[in-house]
Amino acid sequence: MRLTPNSLLEPVHGLLRAATVPVDGHTMCPDRLLRYLEIKAHHLIQDQDWDSIRVVGGYDRTAVVSRHEKTGKLFNIERPTATVHGRDLIIKAFPGADYVQHYALIIATYLAMTGRPADAVTYQPPGEEECRAAVEALDLELDGDLVIVGWGLQHLAPTDGVWTRGPGYAWQRADVASRRVVFLGFLHSIWGDVAGRVVARLAELGARDVVYVGKVGVLAPAIEPNRWLATGNESLVGGALVTWDDFFGNFAAAQADVQTGLHVTSASILLENRDWLAKHAEYAFVDPEIGPMGAAACRAGIRFGYLHVISNNLARHYPADLSNERHGDVLWRRAQLIDRIRGIIADRLANTSVPSPRGTRP
Template sequence: MIIRMDAPGDSYPTVDYRDLAPQEVAPADWRDHTMSRERLARYLEIKVHHLVSERDWKCLRVVGRHLPTAESSRYEKRDKLFNWQRPTAVRHGNELVVNCYPGRDYVYHYGLILATYLEMTNRINTRVMVELPEADAARLELSRCTPEIEPGTVVVVGWGLDRIAGVSGWQAGDGYSWKVRHVAGRSVCHLGFEHSIWGDVAGRVVERVYQLGASAVVYVGKVGALNPAWEPNTLLATGDSSLVDGKLVHWRNYFGAGNGARRGVHVTSPSVLLETRTWLEEHIDRQFVDPEIGHMGLAARTCGIPFGYHHIISNNLARNYPADLSNERDGNVRFRRDLLLDQISGEIYNNLPAIKESNDAPR
């Protein structure tokens, strides 16, 4: 599979995988991964749909189709408001069809998850095929997202929103909810999705909320650190640049210079499974990695609005710490992250007065 970004001028790039026909996915190089075999296996186990282990399938076919009415995974984290809905599955003879939200990065990522999991569990006779969605599939799906966003609103999307804005008072849409607060004379819309907005889908979210009236977008989430000194779940990260397909992208940062978050150049990677030790050596002069930030920053730059991410450093690729992506549900990890989310909340609201009125003009 070939991944290429096509970005003429300042237009928003779409991931071009060149061939939309079904393609077989090879396992990631898990022996070279920055996570140990044990921890990587644990990470995969909680991501894989339970029907994958029901029998020996001839083929697992991963498609870009949002189908929440199909059979959901029993491993879904139902104890939270957002980002709990995982790919669903449908039995089709000797095939299992896995339905992902229609983002190309997400379909590819989930295909890698399945192929790598099968190899690590010695189930090498099952093929994994991916059918990538059209470039506009996520944009079309997000056109159904219609929260009430008045012109000039700062939109906060991502993870931990129920901690930032509270668990009550949310208005429900179809697969999403939003909550508006007025702080420092500004309207702030917190927007959360039940499904994942992985990779390129996140850029489409920025486009969508801009169309609805957003004057700035803030993304709250979790990011991997490439600096071995940065311990997970103790520090925050922010910045104004990302490496997207080898090209450095800059944007107007919502967050100023006066906070305690670690700063640096981010790398946008479509899948955690690609983050091997070899990959790390190639990006050792960068500071952070995740699948969404570069897409969102570039979309915001194209729309002409500020964008900022304020993320918890959730794992470290350059050094083994007790906490990583395999044990995120641990009680102590969740406690530490709640404290950091409170810091993020303060930074979001403290920066509201700095958003210039020139961004509030109706479109």
């Protein structure tokens, strides 16, 4: 469906109300949760009141850009944008069902926590065609390459490399341990199901391996954030366990500073309360992207692997969490872990073979 300024304000079928998340019982303490929401919420929502706020799928950088967008990094800097229609506000998030829901929950919970009415916040889940079309803007020439996508790429890719830019993304190619590697970063978030479509698109374009580098939450209370890496090859996605052909094999898990275990996929940090934690106590890690990416790799017949910084602990409160990721000590510790990720990937490439073309792999 094509969204026009008039159609955005008309009643629509499938419009959902964003429920506020109860602060009591959430895995983040209230002051940290509020700080996390303040970092994410568009400044127009923080600065004034609106009769209605609707979150829709749409990548529109001509709309009002949030003053809270990140600085000092190359990728994942863009937030959802906004258009004003009198007393009504339309928020445009990159098209993905999980991201649209997640951002609506951010807005509703932020309003509730700041003593403002949240019942006017609704969201319109984007259709599959709209979501797929948004990812099809990604266009690279790949021929069996390993694609490394995600976070920290400016520290993983060669410092003298040149980034080639496309609509909402940038990439560069390099040789690592005699293997062709493409580093791919997005300016916008590839949250949840969007990340799965990115893997499917990369497979269509000719990738044979995809590695995702990012940040993951841990569920075991003894593991301190920003001191460990995480990896694995299984995730609970929509109630079903998905296992993929792991690029790392047992190599990454054998490293002394790497944790491994079962991953569970969650559409939004806002949904991860104490009840959710109790139901998933046997799992090791949580994030929105790993599961959809692994499932997409399975369907496409390519290898996938993740190697993430453990960024926060849901079961125990530590000084570092998702509300203070820009603190100097956090940045320093993560820089050391990024160095480890670079080394583990290079060592893995030096000790692995290039996969056969799809359809001929034994």
